[in-house]
Amino acid sequence: MPAAGALYRRAVLGALPGLGGGRRGPGLPAVEVAVGGVTVDRAHLADYDRVCGFRLTDRLPATFPHVMGFPLSLRLMTMPGFPIPLTGVVHIGNRITVHRPITADETLDLTTYAENLRPHDRGRQVDVVLVGSVAGEEVWRGVSTYLGRERKPSGGEARDRGGRPEAPDATARWRVEPRVGTRYARVSGDHNPIHTSLLGARLFGFRRPIAHGMWSKARCLAALESRLPDAYTVEVAFKVPVPLPSTVSFALLPDGGFALHDSRGRPHLAGLVR
Numbered sequence: 001m002p003a004a005g006a007l008y009r010r011a012v013l014g015a016l017p018g019l020g021g022g023r024r025g026p027g028l029p030a031v032e033v034a035v036g037g038v039t040v041d042r043a044h045l046a047d048y049d050r051v052c053g054f055r056l057t058d059r060l061p062a063t064f065p066h067v068m069g070f071p072l073s074l075r076l077m078t079m080p081g082f083p084i085p086l087t088g089v090v091h092i093g094n095r096i097t098v099h100r101p102i103t104a105d106e107t108l109d110l111t112t113y114a115e116n117l118r119p120h121d122r123g124r125q126v127d128v129v130l131v132g133s134v135a136g137e138e139v140w141r142g143v144s145t146y147l148g149r150e151r152k153p154s155g156g157e158a159r160d161r162g163g164r165p166e167a168p169d170a171t172a173r174w175r176v177e178p179r180v181g182t183r184y185a186r187v188s189g190d191h192n193p194i195h196t197s198l199l200g201a202r203l204f205g206f207r208r209p210i211a212h213g214m215w216s217k218a219r220c221l222a223a224l225e226s227r228l229p230d231a232y233t234v235e236v237a238f239k240v241p242v243p244l245p246s247t248v249s250f251a252l253l254p255d256g257g258f259a260l261h262d263s264r265g266r267p268h269l270a271g272l273v274r
Contacts, residue, residue: 001035001038001071001072002071002072002074002075003071004070004071004074004189004190004191005191007071007074007075007078007086008074008086008191008192010078011077011078011085011086011087026083027083027117028082028083028114028115028117028126029076029079029081029082029114031076031079031113032111032112032113033072033075033076033111033112033113034072034109034110034111034112035072035109035110036109036110037107037109038068038069038107038108038109038110039107039108040060040068040104040105040106040108042058042104044187045060045064045104047186047187048061048064048067048187048188049061051180051183051184051187051215052184052215052218052219052222053218053219053222053223054218054221054222054225055225058103058104058105059101059102059103059104060101060102060103060104061218061221061222061225062096062098062140062221062228062232062234063096063214063217063218063221065102065108065110065130065132065140065142066094066096066130066142066144066214067187067188067189067214068108068110068132069110069112069130069132069142070188070189070190071189072110072111072112072130073112073128073130073144074086074189076112076113076114076128077089077114077128077146082114083117083124083126083148084123084124084125084126084146084147084148085148089146089147089148090146090147090148090149091144091145091146091147091213091214091238092125092145092146092147092237092238093144093145093235093236093237093238094142094143094144094145094213094214094217094235094236094238095142095143095233095234095235095236096140096141096142096143096233096234096235097140097141097142097232097233098139098140098230098231098232098233098234099138099139099140099141099231100139100230100231101230102132102134102139102140106134107134108132108133108134108139108140109132109133109134110130110131110132110133111130111131111133112128112129112130112131113128113129114126114127114128114129115127115129120147122147122149122150123147123148123149123150124147124148124150125145125146125147125148126145126146126148127143127144127145127146128143128144128145128146129141129142129143130142130143130144166265167249167251167259167261167265167266167267168251168253168259168261169251170249170250170251170261171223171250171251171252172223172249172250173247173248173249173250174219174247174248174250175245175246175247176211176242176244176245176246176247176248177244177245178209178244178245180211180215180244181195181196181209181210181211181212181244182195182196184211184212184214184215185212188212188214188215190212190214192212194206194209194210195209195210195211195212195244196209197209206241206243207243208243208244209243209244210241210242210243210244211241211242211243211244213236213238213269216236216238216242216260216268216269217234217236217269217271219250220236220250220258220260220269220271221234223250223252223258224252224258224273228273232273232274233273233274234271234272234273234274235271235272235274236269236270236271236272237269237270237271238268238269239266239267239268239269239270240262240266240267240268241268242260242262242268246262246263247262247263248260248261248262248268249261249262249263255272256272256273256274257270257271257272257273258271258272258273259271
C-alpha cells in the first residue's frame with residue numbers, strides 16, 4: 001500500500017506557488033491503481049469499530065473497505081495531471097454496495113480509478129471508484145464523489161436554494177466530541193487538517209475542525225447495524241459539515257432513509273439504504 005503521509009506531503013507541497021500546484025489536466029488520467037492480497041488487521045478493525053460505534057465482530061462494516069483502500073485513492077488523486085487538487089477537496093457524496101458479507105479472515109484485491117468528471121456550480125466534481133474482490137469475485141464497491149472548488153462557477157449541477165424541509169423527529173442524539181477528528185484520522189489514514197487542526201480548518205474557511213464525512217456515514221450505519229441485510233447499497237449526500245464539538249440528531253425514516261441534523265434542523269447528511 002502507498003504511504004498516506006507521503007502522499008499528503010506531496011499534495012501540500014504541490015499546492016505551494018512554483019511547485020507544480022497549477023499543473024491540472026483537463027480530463028481524467030486513464031489509469032487504475034491496484035494492490036492484491038490485502039489482509040485485515042484485526043486490531044485496526046477493532047479500533048475502527050470503537051471509533052465509529054460498531055459492534056466488535058469479524059464481519060467488516062460496509063465502510064471499512066473504504067478505509068482499507070483509502071491510500072490507493074490518495075495515490076490516484078495525487079498523480080500529476082489529476083484535474084482536482086487534493087488540498088481543499090470536499091467529499092460531497094458516497095455510495096457503497098455490499099454484494100455479500102466480508103469477514104476479517106478474507107484477503108481482498110483492491111482497485112481504484114476515477115470517472116465522470118463533470119461541472120458543478122462551485123467548480124468540478126469527480127467520482128473515485130474503489131472495488132474490492134475476493135478470488136476474482138467483486139464483493140464490495142464504493143463510489144466517492146469529490147468537489148474541487150473553483151472561484152469562477154463553471155455551470156452544471158446547481159445547489160438546491162429552495163426552502164429547507166422540516167427536520168424529521170430524532171431517533172437518537174449524539175454528542176460529537178473534538179477528539180472524533182483525530183481518532184478517526186488515526187484509524188482511517190485521512191489526516192486532512194480540516195478535520196484535525198484549528199489552523200488547518202480556518203485556512204480552508206471553517207471556523208472549527210469538522211468531522212469526516214465517512215465517520216458520519218459510519219456512525220449512522222452503526223446505529224442501523226441490526227437492521228442491515230447481507231447485501232445492500234447505501235448512498236449518502238454530505239450537506240452541512242459537522243463542527244467539532246457539536247450535538248447531532250439522527251433520524252430513521254420509514255422509506256429506508258436516514259438523516260443527520262444539527263440542533264437548528266440543518267441537514268448534515270441524507271442517506272438511503274436499498
